[in-house]
Ligand SMILES: Nc1nc2c(c(=O)[nH]1)N[C@H]1C(S)=C(S)[C@@H](COP(=O)(O)O)O[C@H]1N2
């Protein structure tokens with residue numbers, strides 16, 4: 001680890017996710033949910049305004065105490081960008097490229113057509129909060145990798161997001177596990193925009209920072225390229241209970 005990067009957080013220490021992410025006020029989120037239908041009715045302009053409100057209010061709430069998402073059973077909202085990006089049926093694409101024989105671009109309908117896997121596990125954030133028994137379903141990463149055809153010399157994946165900021169990584173061996181998912185449902189409903197929809201990564205055995213929200217790209221690479229939080233000291237191999245100096249029960 002580079003000496004100028006802070007260590008991963010532990011109990012009692014300031015939480016770097018709170019300084020850089022944007023926990024969202026509970027009342028604001030409730031208001032956003034209440035106005036969701038109106039947002040659709042006027043073609044998304046209300047949603048855009050609410051996203052701006054969300055971003056500015058959350059910037060004034062560095063404590064994260066109000067960052068609990070309603071109905072989320074204890075999930076906290078995190079984004080290192082200053083708004084919630086939206087993509088859907090018509091404009092969502094997941095690109096698979098890099099060291100592959102067959103680069104591809106998947107629409108939501110394509111992802112739904114592929115074999116589906118449903119996992120129910122606890123979710124554990126490296127800052128300490130845990131949400132029990134959460135269902136995610138979607139396409140195994142291994143399915144997408146087999147379809148793309150991995151070239152010789154590749155060892156890792158780089159994940160990019162349509163927030164334009166966040167990145168993550170996995171080794172190919174990690175990615176081929178049967179609990180590594182490109183998820184489009186959470187608790188049997190479409191993944192909401194706040195939770196990283198329409199498609200997010202779900203790396204079940206790892207701390208939740210590995211589960212990139214607003215997933216838009218999977219690039220097969222020669223070497224591991226550390227992700228966003230890993231530049232601030234989080235472990236690249238983010239196994240729950242075996243990394244980041246923490247001792248949580250495994251999630252998968
Ligand atoms: N694109 C993106 N993905 C992200 C993050 C982020 O800021 N941006 N935060 C990570 C962290 S630290 C956590 S704990 C989870 C939070 O997911 P949630 O907002 O659905 O609770 O998303 C992870 N994936």
Ligand SMILES: [Mo]
Pocket residue numbers: 017078125126127208209
């Ligand atoms: Mo996190």
